[in-house]
Amino acid sequence: MYLIGYDIGSSSIKAALVEAESGKTVAVCQYPDSEMDIISRQSGWAEQQPEVWWDNVRSATQRLLEKTKVKAAAITAIGISYQMHGLVLVDKDHHVLRPSIIWCDSRAVQIGAQAFESIGKSQCLNHLLNSPGNFTASKLKWVKDNEPDLYERIYKALLPGDYIALKMTDQARTSISGLSEGMMWDFKENKLATFLLDHYSIDSDLIPEIVGTVGDQGALTKNAADFLGLAEGTSVAYRAGDQPNNAMSLNVLNPGEIAATGGTSGVVYGVVDRPVVDESTRVNPFAHVNYTQENPSIGVLLCVNGAGIQYSWMKQMLARENTTYEDIERMISSVEVNSDGLRIIPFGNGAERILANENIGAHIINLQFNRHGKAHFYRAALEGIAYSFIYGMEIMKSIGIEVNVIKVGNDNLFQSEVFSTTIANLLGCEIEMLDTTGAVGAAKAAGVGSGIYQSFKEAFQKVSPVKVYESSQSNGVYESGYQSWKKDLEKILA
Incomplete structure (x- = not known):
């Protein structure tokens, strides 16, 4: 069956x-x-x-x-x-x-x-x-x-x-x-x-x-x-x-649990057991999959439109034919954290909710023709997307959502050590990678809906981490890069 x-x-x-x-x-x-x-x-x-x-x-x-x-x-x-x-x-x-x-x-x-x-x-x-x-x-x-x-x-x-x-x-x-x-x-x-x-x-x-x-x-x-x-x-x-x-x-179904994904758009999703709102509507609460009137489970969604689409665009523009994302990750390893001063604002895929629906486009900042090459662009792209996640998570924290452990699937941007480590270091938390996908989850949920499983807990009980990204004690360099990126963003928004 x-x-x-x-x-x-x-x-x-x-x-x-x-x-x-x-x-x-x-x-x-x-x-x-x-x-x-x-x-x-x-x-x-x-x-x-x-x-x-x-x-x-x-x-x-x-x-x-x-x-x-x-x-x-x-x-x-x-x-x-x-x-x-x-x-x-x-x-x-x-x-x-x-x-x-x-x-x-x-x-x-x-x-x-x-x-x-x-x-x-x-x-x-x-x-x-x-x-x-x-x-x-x-x-x-x-x-x-x-x-x-x-x-x-x-x-x-x-x-x-x-x-x-x-x-x-x-x-x-x-x-x-x-x-x-x-x-x-x-x-x-x-x-x-x-x-x-x-x-x-x-x-x-x-x-x-x-x-x-x-x-x-x-x-x-x-x-x-x-x-x-x-x-x-x-x-x-x-x-x-x-x-x-x-x-x-x-298996993020209860208050305090956080899920994230880095596909075409980037998303962080936290669950609470009560209605919460962001007065500026930069993050958005919706009914979670297990929402009922008796159990008002709410998912608070942070969305970054300009995430994976920026990275795939960068690959399409700069990479040679048949270059894989694994090849690019190896290229990035030659570049230090913060990309030798090159910074990229990734918001180039329409209006961004975390920017109050401003459509500011993408920006390349501090490009030095004698210093920066393809590997710098790739790293700056990943760092810029990671920084946009952190910027949004600061909003989530401001309305009382805790970010202790983030769970991610074994696909898309979180397969990148650079991307995941940047986020883990800035948040000071673990990122647990689980070997599952949205399509697999939908299949198991259909098992709940058809009575094969009695609950979500039964359906997802065997989902366990295959990799864990941890924060390091040298996160000051990450924080410095994020603060520079954030100042650039605030100048654009001013």
């Missing part, structure tokens, strides 16, 4: 197969091998074609089945993790009406800011725990204002994971966790945030049926099963945004 999990990212689609009884990961595959295209028709815009996600889900599934030789009939449940804050619009026949406005798109920043002011800061923070901001509801308002004819054809407004589940089950559904990430859940009233939808003149009928994050979310239709190569009737038993899902995959 097996479980399959999908991670619908903006870079690629990952699929994982887990043996239910042992909890062991059989295999993880992704598709495509290179990053998926992001459409940017105007500055600050970012869109993707949902149909491409669905095609790539099939390709990733086929790779997984071919690699493992597992029969489709042996797979009992499906879990879905997905890129947060996106907007997918479908008509009554479930056809996509326009490209998805994805998480790093900045077009709705002003719409959310105006709503925050008009509705009132107090009501928004008390009910949404956030400003309406540049989230899904505000993106839907942008469509209403700028594409009115298309808006009239909308049957349902979906998050990316809702769309994939729709393609699988032919049922338009969403979850409280999902609605909270789109600013469409009222925590105080424990219902749909109709006050914001009414302010935007958005019909609440556009919001899909609400189901649990974990549990029965429909079954694979014959058409979907034939398309994917899976068995008709397979249970879809879980869906959640990638960052709550990543935290769950790392």
